[in-house]
Amino acid sequence: MPLAQGELCSALGEEINMDFREIKCKACMAKSKLTDYVINPYTGCTHGCKYCYAVFIKRFQDIKAEWGNFVYAKINCPELLKTELEKSKPGHIWMSSVTDCYQLIEGKLFLTRKVLEIMANSPCKNKFTMEILTKSALVKRDFGLIKESNAELGMSVNTLNDKTARIIEPMASPPSERIKTLKEAKEEGIHVYGFISPVLPGITNLEEIFGALQFCEYVWVELLNMRKACLERLMPVIRKEFPDAVKSFDFAINHPEEYYNNVKKEVEMLSRKYNLRVQDIVRHDRK
Numbered sequence: 001m002p003l004a005q006g007e008l009c010s011a012l013g014e015e016i017n018m019d020f021r022e023i024k025c026k027a028c029m030a031k032s033k034l035t036d037y038v039i040n041p042y043t044g045c046t047h048g049c050k051y052c053y054a055v056f057i058k059r060f061q062d063i064k065a066e067w068g069n070f071v072y073a074k075i076n077c078p079e080l081l082k083t084e085l086e087k088s089k090p091g092h093i094w095m096s097s098v099t100d101c102y103q104l105i106e107g108k109l110f111l112t113r114k115v116l117e118i119m120a121n122s123p124c125k126n127k128f129t130m131e132i133l134t135k136s137a138l139v140k141r142d143f144g145l146i147k148e149s150n151a152e153l154g155m156s157v158n159t160l161n162d163k164t165a166r167i168i169e170p171m172a173s174p175p176s177e178r179i180k181t182l183k184e185a186k187e188e189g190i191h192v193y194g195f196i197s198p199v200l201p202g203i204t205n206l207e208e209i210f211g212a213l214q215f216c217e218y219v220w221v222e223l224l225n226m227r228k229a230c231l232e233r234l235m236p237v238i239r240k241e242f243p244d245a246v247k248s249f250d251f252a253i254n255h256p257e258e259y260y261n262n263v264k265k266e267v268e269m270l271s272r273k274y275n276l277r278v279q280d281i282v283r284h285d286r287k
């Protein structure tokens, strides 16, 4: 007998020894300082990126599990979105800001897909512009709905080296697959952009990435978030796996203004060289 959805979620979690649950949320669309609205159909993210700054969620929601080892699926998101689209003021929607809406579990739950179905079929969809940002080739499954929702698709990359990415972003699709997926999306007529994030000192090769993303309409560049909680997770991995990059990290951590200025200078040069528009360079404060 097929499992009910709640059972499927916990059965999956047991299978791979992770804390997977279904929860109900109060709202699907949330107002955001980053853009008008964000949609995060999941809390937590099994991609487990070592530099992830969404770890703050653990503190806010008093979650004890390690970042990367839990996912709470907000199963009522699609149902709530229907009326939210009617009631909300026009604006831009970003999916997703503190999770990856195409992480592992989405392959079984289809939650992001259901959100897109609501969006694509809503009489209010023209009130909104939308973008989807991911590191997963699973997004291919929903190209049709992404087009119907008039959404843009972005892929996040900080290295083209699949082995490096496996260490830093253990469960995300390899960068080679991400870029291939983005090219396929473009061929399907979807507007695509690159999200170069974060710029990892001594590891990220900006020139190589600009070259690979030349087919995109534009790119964002995001600097490393140097909050204590982020560095505490990231630096042991850098010291162990990338000892040659430690000096560059130390420089960036101790001289954030120079780190920014160096990246800015290089990005401006590469933008001209590759004729690729840079939307912005995103910086983070350390509070």
Ligand code: SF4
Binding pocket: 045, 046, 047, 048, 049, 051, 052, 053, 054, 097, 098, 099, 100, 135, 169
């Ligand atoms: S994909 Fe994004 S939200 Fe998920 S772990 Fe990586 S940085 Fe964090």
